[in-house]
Amino acid sequence: MIPFSPPRIDQLIIDEVTAALKSGWITTGPRTKKFEKELAAFCGVNSVLCLNSATAGLELVLRWFGVKEGDEVIVPAYTYCATANVVMHCGAKPVMVDINETDFNISLEKIRAAVTPKTKVIMPVDFGGLPCNYDAINALVNEKEIKNKFQPVTDEQDKLARILILSDAAHSLGAVYKNKPCGSLTDVTVFSFHAVKNLTTAEGGAIAFNLPAPFQNEKIYQQLVVKSLHGQNKDALAKTQKGNWKYDVVEAGYKCNMTDLQAAIGLIELTRYKNDTLKKRKEICSLYSKLLLNCNWAELPLFKTDYSESSYHLFPLRIKGINEKQRDEIIQEIFNKDVSVNVHFQPLPLLTYYKNLGYRIENYPAAYNNYSREISLPVYYDLTDEQVKTVANAVITSVDLILKK
Ligand SMILES: *Cc1c(COP(=O)(O)O)cnc(C)c1O
Secondary structure, three states: OEOOOOOOOOHHHHHHHHHHHHOOOOOOOHHHHHHHHHHHHHHOOOEEEEEOOHHHHHHHHHHHOOOOOOOEEEEEOOOOOHHHHHHHHOOOEEEEEOEOOOOOOEOHHHHHHHOOOOEEEEOOEOHHHOOOOHHHHHHHHHOHHHHHHOOOOOHHHHHHOOOEEEEEOOOOOOOEEOOEEOOOOOOEEEEEOOOOOOOOOOOOEEEEEOOOOOOOHHHHHHHHHHHOEOOEOOOHHHHOOOOOOOOOEOOOOOEOEOOHHHHHHHHHHHHOHHHHHHHHHHHHHHHHHHHHOOOOOEEOOOOEOOOEEOOOOOEEEEEOOOOHHHHHHHHHHHHHOOEOOEOOOOOHHHOHHHHHOOOOHHHOHHHHHHHHOEEEEOOOOOOOHHHHHHHHHHHHHHHHHHHHO
16 A cells, blocks of 8 residues: 655664653753754744643744634635644634635635735645745735724734735745745745645644744744743753742743654754655655646646745646546545555535534635645655656546446
């Protein structure tokens, strides 16, 4: 069976995790802090905070900005549930909007139509690793008419004086937009290091801070360190300093810090990320594209535009002219050939919880159209060219079989 997305665990990773174990320091400590610095350099920002998930990062930022009951947060209908769930955690309303059919990313015009005086945050998702059009999104929230609608009620909202852009970049570490790395493209960016993501720490996530003046990103980093550790004003490492046992709790914070065992994996992953991991992922996607190019039913994914390049997280193939049922039958056929594939994503309005809240898939025709014809092919470091060919053949014969029926 060809798996969908196993992590790359080799001796280098095992040695670094072992070194962390033997160091006697396994929770947040020197390796996490080093990983944060190296991530910041990689993303072109001054501060990055590592956490135990992207979900925690998204929620901490919403909490920091004071998002609460009565507020609205604009999210794409086509994303993983985490994007909207964190809005629910804050008691606010996720306002779902449709996507562009071309690149699966949130539609600028649909964002514009969804802004109200209650809108506090927009959360674009870089689907499959291709960055959203951030210049356009950043410009939108600075338009006079949109700014005038904004109603600040916290110090942070007052200071920003407009809607916050919080990028869900769970797929797009290493992606590039107008020669700038993902992380430095908008106010705040959150990455995921979950086991299936491009760069993994088993579980993990990070926030890259890039807020405009007068915000001081290092200060916000410090505030969120405290928020991520029960509101404690000293972390475990600081408390081990001689006589430094006493700490205070300044708020009822959360508990979502990254451990040094996770950071050990991340440090190795990051050193070889750009020139090895991304290169390999790009080669795999290019080979799939080449092998499927002559299939008239294949709609190949977009990895590059005039101004951006993906991190090649997914290979979201679409089959022309099929319905959801046929897509599911094709997937079954592919699995019968011992190849694992996936679907990214079930649009949120199709999920029971959001359906029960009143969201209707009929309002998101582009999301449904893409979803109903989508099959994600395996992309991971250890996938060989031979296996890529096996996958492509399994897809081709399965599609041919179902289309002939
Ligand atoms: C994986 C993913 C997340 C959640 O990441 P975690 O690190 O598991 O919390 C959020 N958004 C999208 C789009 C994802 O794919």
